[in-house]
Amino acid sequence: MDVPSLQVKSSKHTYPIIVRPGCRTSLYDYLVQYLDGASRYFLITDDQVASLYLEEIESSFPNSEKIKSYILPSGEQSKSMNQYEKAITAALEFKLDRKSVIIAVGGGVVGDLGGFVASTYMRGIRYVQVPTTLLAHDSSVGGKVGINHPLGKNMIGSFHPPSLVLYDPECLLSLPPKEWRSGFAEVIKHGFIADREFLKWLTEEISSFDQVDMALLTEMLIRSIKVKAKIVQEDEQESGIRAFLNFGHTLGHAIEGEMGYGKLTHGEAVAIGMKFALRLSERYFQTKLDYEPYLSVMEKLGYELDIPHNLNVEQLIHRMKLDKKSYNQVINFVLLEQIGKATLVEIKEEILIDELTGKVG
Amino acid sequence: MDVPSLQVKSSKHTYPIIVRPGCRTSLYDYLVQYLDGASRYFLITDDQVASLYLEEIESSFPNSEKIKSYILPSGEQSKSMNQYEKAITAALEFKLDRKSVIIAVGGGVVGDLGGFVASTYMRGIRYVQVPTTLLAHDSSVGGKVGINHPLGKNMIGSFHPPSLVLYDPECLLSLPPKEWRSGFAEVIKHGFIADREFLKWLTEEISSFDQVDMALLTEMLIRSIKVKAKIVQEDEQESGIRAFLNFGHTLGHAIEGEMGYGKLTHGEAVAIGMKFALRLSERYFQTKLDYEPYLSVMEKLGYELDIPHNLNVEQLIHRMKLDKKSYNQVINFVLLEQIGKATLVEIKEEILIDELTGKVG
Ligand SMILES: NC(=O)c1ccc[n+]([C@@H]2O[C@H](COP(=O)([O-])OP(=O)(O)OC[C@H]3O[C@@H](n4cnc5c(N)ncnc54)[C@H](O)[C@@H]3O)[C@@H](O)[C@H]2O)c1
Ligand SMILES: NC(=O)c1ccc[n+]([C@@H]2O[C@H](COP(=O)([O-])OP(=O)(O)OC[C@H]3O[C@@H](n4cnc5c(N)ncnc54)[C@H](O)[C@@H]3O)[C@@H](O)[C@H]2O)c1
Numbered sequence: 001m002d003v004p005s006l007q008v009k010s011s012k013h014t015y016p017i018i019v020r021p022g023c024r025t026s027l028y029d030y031l032v033q034y035l036d037g038a039s040r041y042f043l044i045t046d047d048q049v050a051s052l053y054l055e056e057i058e059s060s061f062p063n064s065e066k067i068k069s070y071i072l073p074s075g076e077q078s079k080s081m082n083q084y085e086k087a088i089t090a091a092l093e094f095k096l097d098r099k100s101v102i103i104a105v106g107g108g109v110v111g112d113l114g115g116f117v118a119s120t121y122m123r124g125i126r127y128v129q130v131p132t133t134l135l136a137h138d139s140s141v142g143g144k145v146g147i148n149h150p151l152g153k154n155m156i157g158s159f160h161p162p163s164l165v166l167y168d169p170e171c172l173l174s175l176p177p178k179e180w181r182s183g184f185a186e187v188i189k190h191g192f193i194a195d196r197e198f199l200k201w202l203t204e205e206i207s208s209f210d211q212v213d214m215a216l217l218t219e220m221l222i223r224s225i226k227v228k229a230k231i232v233q234e235d236e237q238e239s240g241i242r243a244f245l246n247f248g249h250t251l252g253h254a255i256e257g258e259m260g261y262g263k264l265t266h267g268e269a270v271a272i273g274m275k276f277a278l279r280l281s282e283r284y285f286q287t288k289l290d291y292e293p294y295l296s297v298m299e300k301l302g303y304e305l306d307i308p309h310n311l312n313v314e315q316l317i318h319r320m321k322l323d324k325k326s327y328n329q330v331i332n333f334v335l336l337e338q339i340g341k342a343t344l345v346e347i348k349e350e351i352l353i354d355e356l357t358g359k360v361g
Numbered sequence: 362m363d364v365p366s367l368q369v370k371s372s373k374h375t376y377p378i379i380v381r382p383g384c385r386t387s388l389y390d391y392l393v394q395y396l397d398g399a400s401r402y403f404l405i406t407d408d409q410v411a412s413l414y415l416e417e418i419e420s421s422f423p424n425s426e427k428i429k430s431y432i433l434p435s436g437e438q439s440k441s442m443n444q445y446e447k448a449i450t451a452a453l454e455f456k457l458d459r460k461s462v463i464i465a466v467g468g469g470v471v472g473d474l475g476g477f478v479a480s481t482y483m484r485g486i487r488y489v490q491v492p493t494t495l496l497a498h499d500s501s502v503g504g505k506v507g508i509n510h511p512l513g514k515n516m517i518g519s520f521h522p523p524s525l526v527l528y529d530p531e532c533l534l535s536l537p538p539k540e541w542r543s544g545f546a547e548v549i550k551h552g553f554i555a556d557r558e559f560l561k562w563l564t565e566e567i568s569s570f571d572q573v574d575m576a577l578l579t580e581m582l583i584r585s586i587k588v589k590a591k592i593v594q595e596d597e598q599e600s601g602i603r604a605f606l607n608f609g610h611t612l613g614h615a616i617e618g619e620m621g622y623g624k625l626t627h628g629e630a631v632a633i634g635m636k637f638a639l640r641l642s643e644r645y646f647q648t649k650l651d652y653e654p655y656l657s658v659m660e661k662l663g664y665e666l667d668i669p670h671n672l673n674v675e676q677l678i679h680r681m682k683l684d685k686k687s688y689n690q691v692i693n694f695v696l697l698e699q700i701g702k703a704t705l706v707e708i709k710e711e712i713l714i715d716e717l718t719g720k721v722g
Contacts, residue, residue, distance in 0.1 A: 011372075039689050085442050092512040097688045120481070122685045123507060123518045124598075146484060151453040157484045158519060237485075324483045327458045328400050 010161035046074035107133035115145030119160030134183025142232035180209040185267030190227035196340035244342035248274030254319035371522035407435035468494035476506030480521030495544025503593035541570040546628030551588035557701035605703035609635030615680035
């Protein structure tokens with residue numbers, strides 16, 4: 001059958017990533033090819049994805065007794081303790097055992113929750129990521145899984161690499177523009193932190209999210225995933241360079257949290273955080289980064305890059321101190337020394353207050 | 362300071378185990394010696410342990426702002442999703458970060474829950490096991506952590522090795538006889554599955570739980586932990602021989618579940634399961650194991666080794682199928698080929714029904 005688009009080495013095993021238009025309709029064949037002796041499959045998805053793709057996927061299974069689908073309400077709210085517990089209960093009722101496999105079909109919400117269920121079900125079983133959003137090209141690779149807590153996003157979770165990532169770019173055609181923007185922010189981020197050439201290519205090739213060419217889209221996904229895969233291979237547990245993937249996320253998460261999860265998409269918040277981090281980078285390194293051309297492409301694509309006016313500076317700072325990169329109440333930021341070269345630095349609270357004030361209420 | 366009693370190699374790091382009478386009163390000094398740069402400590406314990414030892418332990422800390430104690434209700438019921446969530450919330454409120462350390466002071470309940478909190482807090486932070494029960498000489502080593510689900514014990518959890526195990530055998534002096542029995546079952550189990558000499562030594566030296574000599578107790582703990590440590594080092598993730606540690610547990614867990622967690626202690630249920638597994642071993646391997654002398658010592662120590670009469674055979678079998686060693690509804694049992702030599706075998710349902718019937722309701 002297919003040769004994987006790439007392979008990712010994790011501390012536990014090496015897993016293939018397959019990016020291939022149309023692969024959803026023969027999902028079962030891929031499972032058989034890439035996973036040994038799965039006793040049962042528990043497919044987790046959300047209601048929107050289910051209405052679009054579940055029938056096609058389920059009908060690729062020859063034996064419907066071996067698969068059970070579990071449908072979450074769509075949206076960030078489902079990455080909760082409550083939904084986590086319910087999914088575990090359903091998995092136990094379906095009698096998943098240690099040789100069973102969870103299949104997460106959906107965006108980052110389904111992938112993060114489904115992966116967390118897999119990582120803690122009977123102390124960890126295998127799972128497959130089947131990303132259906134653009135953002136999930138990022139979230140499905142690297143093994144970070146988890147759920148939110150009212151006191152902070154992704155505060156509960158673990159590292160549990162998938163056993164296979166199966167990505168059908170055709171699924172992206174049903175995404176609304178807001179979701180394209182959400183995912184494309186992470187694509188751009190991969191350019192900013194590690195691959196200037198890719199960033200240039202992107203801003204030349206992608207000027208709209210309508211009628212994206214399937215071959216171009218596939219190429220973009222593979223190149224972007226490559227950046228992510230290279231970083232997580234080098235530093236799976238985020239003791240060093242993996243933190244670079246949080247470029248734009250420190251403020252982005254704080255904004256998401258302050259506005260209430262789900263008001264802005266993840267990527268829309270990250271885009272605001274990237275602009276902020278670019279400006280902070282210039283100040284910190286006393287340099288010019290010439291990032292304006294990239295930002296203007298982003299604006300053309302519909303991104304709103306300024307911090308929403310109704311937010312409170314102190315609250316944002318409070319949230320940033322809770323960020324997982326912060327220790328002892330000190331805020332760490334991913335900044336760029338150059339376009340394509342990230343680094344992690346400690347930023348004084350006064351500087352953040354200064355940079356945020358005026359931009360925020 | 363102290364030389365560790367032993368070291369355990371895990372896939373993530375090697376951790377020291379220190380078994381030393383009186384060590385609780387200088388707990389902080391050990392943390393400083395063995396853990397690098399801990400930003401804060403979050404101590405999890407239960408109300409009974411707190412009333413006995415918390416003051417002594419807390420007063421070993423020079424700076425009370427760096428430590429926060431969190432007290433669970435004592436008992437198996439605390440190994441629940443609800444208590445897990447509450448503990449995570451308290452940890453977030455105390456602003457634990459990725460360099461913080463959780464200290465689990467108590468029996469297996471506190472250790473399993475505290476370890477699971479550590480394994481999933483911000484995708485995993487360090488923790489220290491400070492066992493205070495005899496049973497916890499077993500549960501504190503090997504990195505299995507987790508909580509219960511109404512549909513099964515320990516169904517939710519992960520593998521997360523502690524960074525240090527600090528064991529003060531003096532704490533055992535306040536244990537009621539029931540808890541001695543609970544833990545001693547695992548000590549005996551270690552003999553049964555891997556160390557016939559140790560089993561003999563045990564049954565010669567320990568004839569009562571009153572006035573146990575501290576040196577003898579320390580020796581017993583170290584020898585028993587050694588069996589456990591050797592097995593988990595060879596097979597951390599339970600893909601093979603680690604399953605041997607479940608000797609007596611397949612039926613034991615089912616009995617615990619059927620009676621409602623907490624009616625029998627874990628070890629009391631395991632003791633019943635061991636007798637059952639010994640008999641099943643003789644039948645399966647067509648051999649005599651001459652285990653009667655060991656069982657009679659156990660009876661002298663107060664163990665009730667027969668299956669409680671009010672239990673239902675079908676329900677027990679249903680529970681055993683949910684056991685984590687079972688795949689595809691097939692029940693696997695740890696049996697002994699000889700005393701000191703365990704193996705995992707598939708047991709037909711008819712044989713189980715036959716063995717259970719007559720012994721149960
Ligand atoms: N684990 C990681 O490394 C990582 C990295 C980045 C982000 N994340 C997480 O990912 C989440 C966001 O992911 P997301 O943006 O994919 O959100 P999502 O999963 O909520 O999907 C966005 C929306 O699109 C819908 N949808 C999904 N596929 C569709 C399709 N093909 N056509 C039409 N609609 C579709 C969903 O139902 C949902 O309403 C956040 O929780 C974030 O924390 C995780
Ligand atoms: N993680 C593992 O590998 C593993 C292995 C075996 C068992 N376990 C788990 O361990 C749990 C049982 O552990 P346990 O038997 O220690 O139960 P426990 O933690 O409930 O302790 C038993 C009772 O003794 C009290 N207690 C604790 N220390 C005391 C002391 N020094 N003096 C007086 N009273 C004290 C406790 O408050 C509790 O009421 C079960 O949940 C079981 O699943 C885990």
